[in-house]
Amino acid sequence: MGMVSNITTQLDGWINPFVVKELRQAVQGRFVVGILLLFLLVCVSAMGLYAMQYEEGLSDFNDGRDMFMFFWGALVVAGCALIPLNVMVRLSKEIEANQTELLFTTTLSSGTIIRGKLFSAFVLSVLIYTACLPFMTLTFLMRGIDVVSIFMLLIYGLIIVALMVQFAIFIGCFPVSKAFKLFFGLFIIVVIGYCCVGTIASAYELLRNGFFSRLGSWQYFWMPTSIFVATIFSLGGLFYMLSVALISPVSSNRALPVRLYLTIIWLISGSVLGYVVYTEKIFWPLLIWAITTTFVMVFGLLISISERESLGARMRKQIPDNWLLRIPMLLLYSGAAGGVLWCLSLFVLTVTTIWSVYALIPSGYAGYSDVDEVVSFMCTWIFYFLGYGMLAVLVRRITWSSFGWRLRPTWAIAMCIMIIFMIIPLMIGFFSGANLMSRKAWVWYLSTPLSSFAYQKHIDTYLAISIAFAVVTTLLNLPWFYKQIANFKPLPPVTPKDDTETSISDSETAAA
Amino acid sequence: MEVKIENLVKHYGKTEAVRDISFEFGAGDIFGFIGPNGAGKTTTIEVLATLIEPTSGDAFVDGVSVSENPEKTRKLIGYMPDSLPAHNDITVHEYIDFFARAYGVPPKERKQVIEAVEAFTNLTKIKDKFLKALSKGMKQRVSLARAMVYDPPILIMDEPAAGLDPRARIELRELLKVLSDQGKAVLISSHILTELAEICTGAVIIEQGQLLKAGTIEEIQNNDTPHRTISVIVLENLDSLHKTLLQTPRIEQIRIEGNQLLFETLSSEADIAQLLTMLVQKGFKIIEFRPVKANLEDIFMNITKGLVQ
Numbered sequence: 095m096g097m098v099s100n101i102t103t104q105l106d107g108w109i110n111p112f113v114v115k116e117l118r119q120a121v122q123g124r125f126v127v128g129i130l131l132l133f134l135l136v137c138v139s140a141m142g143l144y145a146m147q148y149e150e151g152l153s154d155f156n157d158g159r160d161m162f163m164f165f166w167g168a169l170v171v172a173g174c175a176l177i178p179l180n181v182m183v184r185l186s187k188e189i190e191a192n193q194t195e196l197l198f199t200t201t202l203s204s205g206t207i208i209r210g211k212l213f214s215a216f217v218l219s220v221l222i223y224t225a226c227l228p229f230m231t232l233t234f235l236m237r238g239i240d241v242v243s244i245f246m247l248l249i250y251g252l253i254i255v256a257l258m259v260q261f262a263i264f265i266g267c268f269p270v271s272k273a274f275k276l277f278f279g280l281f282i283i284v285v286i287g288y289c290c291v292g293t294i295a296s297a298y299e300l301l302r303n304g305f306f307s308r309l310g311s312w313q314y315f316w317m318p319t320s321i322f323v324a325t326i327f328s329l330g331g332l333f334y335m336l337s338v339a340l341i342s343p344v345s346s347n348r349a350l351p352v353r354l355y356l357t358i359i360w361l362i363s364g365s366v367l368g369y370v371v372y373t374e375k376i377f378w379p380l381l382i383w384a385i386t387t388t389f390v391m392v393f394g395l396l397i398s399i400s401e402r403e404s405l406g407a408r409m410r411k412q413i414p415d416n417w418l419l420r421i422p423m424l425l426l427y428s429g430a431a432g433g434v435l436w437c438l439s440l441f442v443l444t445v446t447t448i449w450s451v452y453a454l455i456p457s458g459y460a461g462y463s464d465v466d467e468v469v470s471f472m473c474t475w476i477f478y479f480l481g482y483g484m485l486a487v488l489v490r491r492i493t494w495s496s497f498g499w500r501l502r503p504t505w506a507i508a509m510c511i512m513i514i515f516m517i518i519p520l521m522i523g524f525f526s527g528a529n530l531m532s533r534k535a536w537v538w539y540l541s542t543p544l545s546s547f548a549y550q551k552h553i554d555t556y557l558a559i560s561i562a563f564a565v566v567t568t569l570l571n572l573p574w575f576y577k578q579i580a581n582f583k584p585l586p587p588v589t590p591k592d593d594t595e596t597s598i599s600d601s602e603t604a605a606a
Numbered sequence: 607m608e609v610k611i612e613n614l615v616k617h618y619g620k621t622e623a624v625r626d627i628s629f630e631f632g633a634g635d636i637f638g639f640i641g642p643n644g645a646g647k648t649t650t651i652e653v654l655a656t657l658i659e660p661t662s663g664d665a666f667v668d669g670v671s672v673s674e675n676p677e678k679t680r681k682l683i684g685y686m687p688d689s690l691p692a693h694n695d696i697t698v699h700e701y702i703d704f705f706a707r708a709y710g711v712p713p714k715e716r717k718q719v720i721e722a723v724e725a726f727t728n729l730t731k732i733k734d735k736f737l738k739a740l741s742k743g744m745k746q747r748v749s750l751a752r753a754m755v756y757d758p759p760i761l762i763m764d765e766p767a768a769g770l771d772p773r774a775r776i777e778l779r780e781l782l783k784v785l786s787d788q789g790k791a792v793l794i795s796s797h798i799l800t801e802l803a804e805i806c807t808g809a810v811i812i813e814q815g816q817l818l819k820a821g822t823i824e825e826i827q828n829n830d831t832p833h834r835t836i837s838v839i840v841l842e843n844l845d846s847l848h849k850t851l852l853q854t855p856r857i858e859q860i861r862i863e864g865n866q867l868l869f870e871t872l873s874s875e876a877d878i879a880q881l882l883t884m885l886v887q888k889g890f891k892i893i894e895f896r897p898v899k900a901n902l903e904d905i906f907m908n909i910t911k912g913l914v915q
Contacts, residue, residue, distance in 0.1 A: 103713045111707035115696065122736075123695035188691070200708035201680050343676065345659035406659045407673035585674075 111202065112210025117217060125180050126218055129172055133222055136168055137229045159238035159301060165229050166247055167294045173219040173255035174293060175286045178262030181215045182282060185266030186275055189341070204342040208263060208334060215259040223248065243305045247297055253323065254293050257330045258286065264333040267340035328359050345408045349401060349428040353436055356394070357426075360387060360440060364447060371451060371459070378461030380451060381468045387444045388472040391437040392479045396505040398433025399483045403578055405429065410585035424582050430504075431578035434483070441476050445469055470553045471546060477560035478543040482512045484567035487574060515541040607682075607759040607791055608632040609654070613663035616649050622815050623649040626663065629810045629820040631793065633759065636786045638802035638809040639795040640906055646815040647795040648688075651764050654793070655685040667760060681709070684753030688765040690745040694738040698729055701737060702751050709756035719755060727751040727781065743774030750781065761785060761792045768797070779805050803902035813910045826905055835898040836878065838867045841891035850888065854881065868898065 120126040144161060202210075230248075233239055265282050268274070308315040335355045339348040367379045405413075409428060414420055425436040452465045486508035523530050523538035530538055536552050539545035546556040568575075609631055616624040624646040631637040641647050652658045654665050656676035665672045667679045693701070702723060706716050724730045727747045732740070740748065746766055753761055767775050782805055785792060796802050802809065809826055811819040819826050840847055844867060851860050851869055856877070860869040871878065882895050 107713040109707075111704055114707060115700070115704040118700050119693065119695040122697075200705065201677055201710065202708050203677075343656070343659070345673065345676070407664065407671065408659065408676065411674045 110206060110210040110213060111200075112207055113214045113217070116211065116214035120214070120218055126221075129176055130222060130225060133168060133172055134225060137165060137226060140164055141229060141232065156238040158233040158236035161236060162230060162233040162239050162244065162247075163294070163298055163301065165226055165233065166251065166297060169223060169226050170251055170254070170290050170293050170297075172222050173251060174258040174290050177215055177219050177222075177255070178258045178286065179282070181211060181259055182262040182266040182279075185211060185263060186268070189267060189269050204338045204346075207341060208267075208337045211263050212256075212260055212334070215263075216256055219252070219255045219259070223252070239301070240306055242309070243301055246305045247301065250297060250300075251293070253326050254289070257326050257333075258289060260330045260333040260337070261285070264337045264340070267337045269340070328363070331355060331359070344402070345406045347409055347412060347428050349398075349433060350426050353426045353433070356390065357440065360444075364444075368447075368451065371455065375459055376461060377451070377455065377459040378464070380448060381461050381464060384444050384448050384472060385468065387440065388475055391441045392475060394437040394440075395434060395476075395479050395483050396508060398437060399430055399487050399504040399508065401428055401430040401433050403430050403574075404581065407585055410583070413582060413584040415584055420582065424579065427582075429578055429582070430487070431575045432582070434480075434575075438476075438480070441472075445472065467550070467553070470557055474546045474553065474556045474560045475543055477557070477564040479508075481560060481563035481567050482508045482515070484564065484571050485511055487571050488567060491571075491574060512541075512543075607668050607789075608666075609668075609760055609791055609793070610666045611650070611654070611663075612666070614650060614653060614660050614665060615662040616646070616653060616658070616815075617661045624653075624660075624812075625815040627812065627815075627817045628663075629817065631791055631808060633789045633791050634786055635808055636782055636792045636794065636806050638799075638806040638902070639793055639812075640797075640799065640802065640809055640902070641812040642910060643797075644814075645812045647812065648764060649815075650812075651685075651762055651793070651795055654762055655683060656680055681756070682758055682760055684756070684758035684761045686746075686749045686753040686761065686763040686766055688768060690737065690749050694736050697734050697736055698740070698748050698751075699724070699733040701748060702729075702733075702755055705752045706755045711756055719757075723751045723755050726754070726784075728777070742769040743771060743777075746770060746774070746778065750778075754785075759790055761790055763792065763794045765795055765797070799903045799906055806902075809902060811906060811909060818909045819905070823902065826902075834873075834878070835868060835870055837894065837896055837898045838869075838885075838892065839865060839894040840867075841893055843890060847885070847890055850885070850890075857881075866894070 140161065144157070148157075230244055234241060234244060262282060265278050268278060270278065305315075332352075332355065335352045339352050342348045363383055364380075367383045370379050371377055405428070413427070414423060424432045425439060426432070448465060448469060452462070455462065457463075483504070486504050489511065490504050490507055519538045519541055520530060523535065528535055528538060533549075536545070536549040539549065540556065540559055543560075546553055549556070611630065612628050614624055614627045615622070627646070627650060629637075639647050639651070649658070653660050654667075654672060656672050656679055659673055664674075667682045670679050670682070672679045696704075699720065702720050703716070706720055711719050721730070724733055727750050729744075729747055729751055732744060735744075737745070737748065746769075750763075750766070753763075767778060770778060782792060782794070786805075786807070794802065794806070803823070806823060808822045809819070810817065811826075838847065844862060844865070847867055848860060848862060851857050851867070856871055856873050858870045860867065862868075871881075873881070878897075882892070885892060885895075
């Protein structure tokens with residue numbers, strides 16, 4: 095008894111406090127109990143209806159599969175839609191200014207809070223899955239489905255649920271106004287809708303093709319499954335890192351885990367796909383990797399330009415004294431200029447990798463001939479967004495400081511500038527009588543990054559303009575870069591003032 | 607245990623919420639943090655509670671910088687915000703239990719600690735009620751219990767008496783006195799100056815983000831009045847005393863209020879002692895002769911201008 099008590103006490107101390115709190119709230123709240131009852135009602139009704147219309151001899155031996163898919167669909171809706179929406183709404187309420195103390199005044203780390211939220215939501219999903227299991231067992235007796243398929247689909251569903259919950263947590267972490275929350279809410283409903291339909295459709299297809307016969311095949315089962323699982327977990331990991339960054343205090347080094355994670359994922363995925371290029375003799379997986387990196391870096395640029403420009407004591411304390419170590423830290427630590435440089439560095443490394451592999455492999459590899467075109471598109475995109483981002487920084491630096499506004503949504507300014515730059519040439523073209531829908535109208539779309547896909551013939555012009563745009567705007571922001579890089583230095587040790595000690599400001603002034 | 611705020615500055619864009627504030631308080635102190643709305647009280651408290659980072663300057667809790675080591679200082683500070691979330695699916699006990707877990711109270715001690723805190727804050731009878739069902743006074747108690755559950759040596763309270771009825775205020779005052787006797791350093795931001803004056807050992811007065819006064823109540827009261835108000839009660843001949851004082855140099859604004867006579871003087875303590883001797887020698891039967899100190903409300907009204915940023 096003593097040992098059991100000791101173990102339970104140990105476990106009690108080990109459990110994430112947020113899991114305990116969230117599960118207690120779930121048990122006492124109406125939402126989870128309501129969903130559970132509704133879910134059981136749906137399952138019982140479905141089984142009842144099936145029993146009522148069942149006639150012996152008319153079965154096509156697919157009854158079990160159809161019933162299973164019905165239950166599984168209901169599970170997906172509950173796990174991928176209702177639970178994540180509940181988590182998102184609850185979290186966004188806690189993020190509200192008057193309740194932030196719940197998240198931020200304890201000694202729990204931001205990672206512990208997010209893991210607690212994720213795990214508690216996942217436990218609730220498993221609870222609903224458990225309620226469904228007896229009905230799913232019955233479907234096995236009704237023929238048309240095997241145990242392996244049931245097992246595989248349950249795992250598949252749980253993986254998707256975990257991703258959706260993490261995505262909902264990420265959206266819930268945005269510290270935005272109620273109007274924006276409504277917008278985000280609508281956005282996530284659309285995303286969840288697509289996800290539910292896609293998951294159910296893909297599961298039906300998987301079930302139709304069967305699992306059991308493919309279990310022994312690397313090419314048709316384990317490889318696609320591994321890629322799928324790795325992709326889902328990478329994406330889930332990114333949402334986790336972003337959520338942690340969003341709820342971390344502004345004074346903390348919020349960007350470090352995100353940038354480090356993305357760099358590691360970039361490195362691992364690049365290495366694995368490089369190996370695939372070598373073994374499978376196909377080049378296109380590496381091109382997909384490069385395109386994905388470009389898209390991520392475009393988002394990275396927009397986020398980076400909105401980051402902090404001056405570092406507080408907490409961050410400066412973490413900056414290493416050794417200037418050699420300081421260079422990679424500048425790229426990885428929170429900070430606008432460092433973020434932009436990190437995005438550009440990763441992009442340059444990606445292009446270098448592509449060209450290096452291209453130079454090493456024979457020309458017969460699938461996708462070999464597409465390299466020039468793909469790299470041109472990648473560069474066009476990154477330079478356009480760098481140009482718009484830097485222009486937004488310039489506009490904000492000139493105008494914002496004179497207004498003294500607290501918010502600095504540089505990414506929003508960049509998007510607004512881009513929209514204006516896209517619309518003005520089109521309006522000029524429209525009023526000058528040009529046919530904007532013709533293939534010759536590409537010149538009116540030169541400020542639109544997306545249009546480079548539609549006018550592939552003129553990609554060189556697009557590339558030249560984007561490079562010129564990015565170079566000019568970056569040069570105009572050189573003082574902005576210089577100031578941040580120069581200030582990226584460690585803080586001298588601080589102690590409370592007394593008669594014998596010198597304050598930080600005093601010592602820094604003396605050093606200056 | 608000592609809390610030091612040194613040259614604290616916090617800017618929000620062009621708005622200077624806090625401008626170069628410095629003060630300190632220690633174990634057993636109850637410091638009132640006074641200022642009109644928008645003076646920078648909550649900003650300073652949020653810096654201390656590690657919720658925001660100062661633009662410059664720093665605060666130190668037991669020598670630990672809140673800017674550099676927020677996680678370390680959080681363990682030393684119990685923060686009581688001015689509002690409590692109104693969950694309808696978590697009870698008082700569960701809420702306090704969550705904070706006990708969050709602050710790492712060991713599982714073996716947790717039950718005892720929570721029960722003790724609930725008893726101390728008089729929450730035992732309502733521990734199974736949901737937070738949403740609580741009155742403002744009860745919520746303040748839960749907030750205090752939450753801040754105390756891991757026994758921090760420093761308590762920071764943002765408007766703890768706001769919205770409380772007179773009985774709840776008196777109970778809160780008693781709780782604070784007990785906490786002070788236990789050696790905790792308490793910083794209270796409040797508008798209710800009469801409440802603060804009775805329990806505070808010191809005060810910090812700020813306006814428009816600038817520090818106007820800081821120190822013990824006595825220091826502030828003494829500093830505030832270069833001229834002293836003296837109250838005299840005599841057994842008889844109050845009118846005669848009035849006439850005598852009118853002829854005495856450096857005595858102003860002589861007035862009779864009920865059975866006492868009040869006057870203002872710029873004289874030193876030695877001169878006042880000499881005046882008392884002279885009055886006794888002249889045969890006045892003096893029952894009481896004492897300086898009247900300005901209360902916190904008077905000081906506040908004297909030194910603030912009601913300006914907001």
